[in-house]
Amino acid sequence: MATPDATGSSLLSTLPGEPDLNPFAGVDIGELETSLRRPRTLINILLSWLVTGMTLVALVPLFSVIWMLLWRGGRKLSLALFTQLPPAALEQGGGFGNAIVGTLIIVALAALISMPLGILSAVFMAQAPPGDRLAGAVRFAAKVLTGFPSILAGVFAYGAIVLTTGGYSAIAGAVAVSILMLPTIMLTAEDAIRMVPAKMKEAAIGMGATRTQTVLMVLLPTAFPGILTGIMLAVARAAGETAPLLFTALFSNYWPLSGHHPNLMQPTASLAVLIYNFAGMPFQNQVEMAWSAALVMVFMVLITNLIGQSLSRRQVQS
Amino acid sequence: MSPTSQAHERQPIGKPHGDEERKAATNHVVIDCHIRELYYGTFKAVRDTTIPVKKNTITAFIGPSGCGKSTVLRCLNRMNDLVRGFRFEGHVHFRGRDIYHPSVDAVAVRRFIGMVFQQPNPFATSIYNNVAFGLRLNNYKGDRHAKVEEALKRAALWEEVKDKLHNSGLSLSGGQQQRLCIARAIATEPEVLLMDEPCSALDPIATRRIEELMLELKTRFTIAIVTHNLQQAQRVADLTGFLYVDTTQGGRTGYLVEFGESKQIFEDPKEKHTREYIRGEFS
Numbered sequence: 001m002a003t004p005d006a007t008g009s010s011l012l013s014t015l016p017g018e019p020d021l022n023p024f025a026g027v028d029i030g031e032l033e034t035s036l037r038r039p040r041t042l043i044n045i046l047l048s049w050l051v052t053g054m055t056l057v058a059l060v061p062l063f064s065v066i067w068m069l070l071w072r073g074g075r076k077l078s079l080a081l082f083t084q085l086p087p088a089a090l091e092q093g094g095g096f097g098n099a100i101v102g103t104l105i106i107v108a109l110a111a112l113i114s115m116p117l118g119i120l121s122a123v124f125m126a127q128a129p130p131g132d133r134l135a136g137a138v139r140f141a142a143k144v145l146t147g148f149p150s151i152l153a154g155v156f157a158y159g160a161i162v163l164t165t166g167g168y169s170a171i172a173g174a175v176a177v178s179i180l181m182l183p184t185i186m187l188t189a190e191d192a193i194r195m196v197p198a199k200m201k202e203a204a205i206g207m208g209a210t211r212t213q214t215v216l217m218v219l220l221p222t223a224f225p226g227i228l229t230g231i232m233l234a235v236a237r238a239a240g241e242t243a244p245l246l247f248t249a250l251f252s253n254y255w256p257l258s259g260h261h262p263n264l265m266q267p268t269a270s271l272a273v274l275i276y277n278f279a280g281m282p283f284q285n286q287v288e289m290a291w292s293a294a295l296v297m298v299f300m301v302l303i304t305n306l307i308g309q310s311l312s313r314r315q316v317q318s
Numbered sequence: 319m320s321p322t323s324q325a326h327e328r329q330p331i332g333k334p335h336g337d338e339e340r341k342a343a344t345n346h347v348v349i350d351c352h353i354r355e356l357y358y359g360t361f362k363a364v365r366d367t368t369i370p371v372k373k374n375t376i377t378a379f380i381g382p383s384g385c386g387k388s389t390v391l392r393c394l395n396r397m398n399d400l401v402r403g404f405r406f407e408g409h410v411h412f413r414g415r416d417i418y419h420p421s422v423d424a425v426a427v428r429r430f431i432g433m434v435f436q437q438p439n440p441f442a443t444s445i446y447n448n449v450a451f452g453l454r455l456n457n458y459k460g461d462r463h464a465k466v467e468e469a470l471k472r473a474a475l476w477e478e479v480k481d482k483l484h485n486s487g488l489s490l491s492g493g494q495q496q497r498l499c500i501a502r503a504i505a506t507e508p509e510v511l512l513m514d515e516p517c518s519a520l521d522p523i524a525t526r527r528i529e530e531l532m533l534e535l536k537t538r539f540t541i542a543i544v545t546h547n548l549q550q551a552q553r554v555a556d557l558t559g560f561l562y563v564d565t566t567q568g569g570r571t572g573y574l575v576e577f578g579e580s581k582q583i584f585e586d587p588k589e590k591h592t593r594e595y596i597r598g599e600f601s
Contacts, residue, residue: 129402199439206397207452207502208429217454222442 066298073295076288081296086253086274092285096293098255099269102170103300105256106249106270107239109174110181111231117178118185118234119227123215125186126193139190145183153179154244162248170256170268173249177241181234188233192226193219225312232308236301242272251277271297346373348510348540349394349431350411356389359403363389367574369559371510376532376541378555378580380548382595385561386572387544391512394542395431396424413509429456432508436515438495440487440502445470445479448487448498452506465505472538473501474531493524500531504539511535513543517550529554548596551580558583560592 034041080095087094121138128135157176162168196219204214220227250267251274257263271293278290349371356364364386371377371394379387389398396417398404409416417427429452440448449466458465466483470476475497479490487498496516503511513532517525525547532541532554545551551558559577563570576583576592587593 197439199435199437200441202397202400202435203439203441203499203502204451205400206395206428206433206435207455207506208425208427208432209455210425213455217451218441 069291069295069298072288073291073293076292077295081289081292085255086269086278086289087285088253089281089283089286094285094289096269096271096274096289096296098252099271099274099293100296100300102249102252102256102269103239103271103297105170105262105264106173106177106245106268107235109170109264110177110238111235113174113178114181114185114234115231118182118230119189119220122186122189122193122227123219125190126219127211127215139187142183142186145179146187148180148183149243150180150241151243151246153177154246154248157244157248165265167265168248168250168267170249170264170266173245173268173270176244176248177238180241180244181238184234184237185227185230188230189223189227192223192230195226196222228308228312232305236304239301239304240272240297242276245270245273246276249273271300347371348373348413349542350409351390351394352408352410353390353393353406354408356386356393356398356407357403357405358401362569362571364561364572365564367559367561367572369574369577371540371542372557373540374536374538375556376536376543376554377557377559378551379542379544379559379561380546380551380595381561381572381575382563383546384570384572385563387561388514389572390561391514391542391544394510394512395428395433397428397433399424429506430508431510431512432503432506434496434499434503434511434513434516437519438492438499440490440495440498442486442488444484445487445490445498446483449501449505451502456506458506469501469505472504472535473497474527474534475501491524493520493527496520496524496528497531500528500535504535508539510540510542513541515544515546518546525550548584552584555580560587560589560595562591562595 036042036045078095080093081097082095082100083097084093084095085098086096121142125135125139153176156179157172161172161175165172200218200222201214204218209217249270252267252269254269256266256268258266275290275293275297278286278293281287347370351367351369351371353364353367355362367386367390369377369379369390379390381387392398393406393410398406406418410418412427412430416422417424441451446466449469450462453462453465467476467480470479475494478494479485479498487495490498496519500511500516517528520528529550532543535541543551543555557578558580560575560583561572562575563572565571576587576589578588582588583592584596587596
């Protein structure tokens with residue numbers, strides 16, 4: 001490796017007699033070339049390969065899951081799956097229409113419970129003065145709740161709703177799921193509200209807006225895309241949860257109706273529990289149906305996310 | 319707004335000092351501000367500052383950074399209430415009523431005394447909704463479209479935005495955004511307009527437009543402005559107050575050094591500090 005030298009090795013100072021006049025004296029132009037003999041070049045190349053390799057390894061499980069879902073679930077995909085009721089043992093055909101409806105009902109109810117609670121407590125946390133004890137405690141509780149084991153949410157709803165109302169129901173399932181959705185909505189909504197520039201809040205107050213008007217007319221509309229993203233994340237997570245539904249909504253082989261009216265107070269089917277039940281059965285028809293249900297569920301989550309993204313993007317543009 | 323002010327003729331732009339008749343009409347004090355002491359927590363920010371803001375005039379607050387100009391301005395519509403630890407001794411009389419009296423609602427004060435901020439701060443919504451914001455706050459029952467159009471015309475923005483009222487306010491240029499904020503502030507016809515360095519984020523052309531606008535607006539409104547730009551104060555202000563920082567007692571407490579007609583402040587300042595500041599002899 002060449003060392004910086006005032007006169008001798010520099011390419012630009014070759015004129016004899018006047019080496020000091022060269023302004024670039026001391027710069028070795030050879031240093032500019034890439035060389036594998038230099039440790040920094042070697043480490044650079046090795047680390048680049050390592051990062052790329054690890055990324056590919058991390059993608060293997062993801063793509064194999066998607067591949068298996070499409071391969072095994074896609075084979076039996078038909079319209080009947082969406083319109084018919086689950087088959088009995090050894091029966092051929094059938095579908096899981098009631099489980100799709102049940103999942104939609106439970107997730108929608110859970111969102112109805114967790115959205116007002118989550119958004120309003122987010123407003124409280126974002127509006128509380130810095131260092132406020134209560135807001136800090138609420139935020140801490142929400143963070144703890146994000147890692148809350150989902151089965152415990154089910155146990156809670158079992159004790160609080162199933163035992164007191166005397167039976168498994170979509171409502172009980174929705175309560176369990178809403179406990180899991182709540183912290184995500186709270187924390188993302190708080191972030192979104194805090195991201196609203198302080199100068200906008202100041203503008204509203206300078207116009208003579210009360211705190212309520214500032215929140216309703218400026219903070220929430222401006223934070224709307226972020227809040228919506230949080231709701232969609234929470235919904236996507238909730239739609240796939242099995243454990244909290246096992247002993248709250250349970251399962252049903254029938255539509256969630258009594259007579260011709262929707263009934264939310266009876267055991268209700270859901271895709272997640274259907275997969276759990278059917279995947280372990282010794283009948284080929286049921287196992288194949290579990291694969292199809294898994295594929296449908298993944299697509300439902302995907303569509304939810306896409307709708308959320310397009311809604312929030314439209315809001316930003318307008 | 320009183321009948322006298324409406325009958326009052328608009329002054330030609332660029333003519334800062336009016337005749338005797340206008341002087342008589344403008345002697346009426348809208349805001350009488352006397353700050354004895356003003357604290358943020360234990361920090362004494364401003365002391366001994368008395369400024370009368372007269373009807374249909376532009377009053378400018380000038381002075382070096384940290385002298386409390388903005389603090390004084392924000393006292394006039396209780397924006398400082400938002401600052402934690404804010405404490406105020408003295409009085410601010412708005413048309414004879416002390417706005418710091420316990421029975422006074424700060425929210426109502428701000429509807430009479432509007433504000434334009436240093437950074438243009440339109441809401442992330444359409445141009446129309448930005449201007450209609452104050453009308454919605456006050457549950458204005460009349461013709462909102464007419465009010466929005468009138469405010470935008472007065473803010474000299476109508477011609478530029480009339481075809482895109484439903485575009486986002488944030489899509490405008492900085493100078494347009496600031497005029498939008500002025501339109502928003504005047505749509506509800508406040509008595510007084512407070513402007514906190516309204517041109518400091520704008521280029522010279524946009525600044526010039528806002529200055530012309532201020533001279534037009536003062537025929538209907540009363541304006542108090544904080545500015546770092548001495549030429550700006552000289553061009554637009556009828557009256558000027560010079561604030562300076564007193565560091566003798568350890569802190570950095572701002573106080574009013576001199577207040578008077580702009581012509582007198584800029585051409586014949588009585589105080590040594592004012593003279594030095596205006597001549598640029600300041601460190």
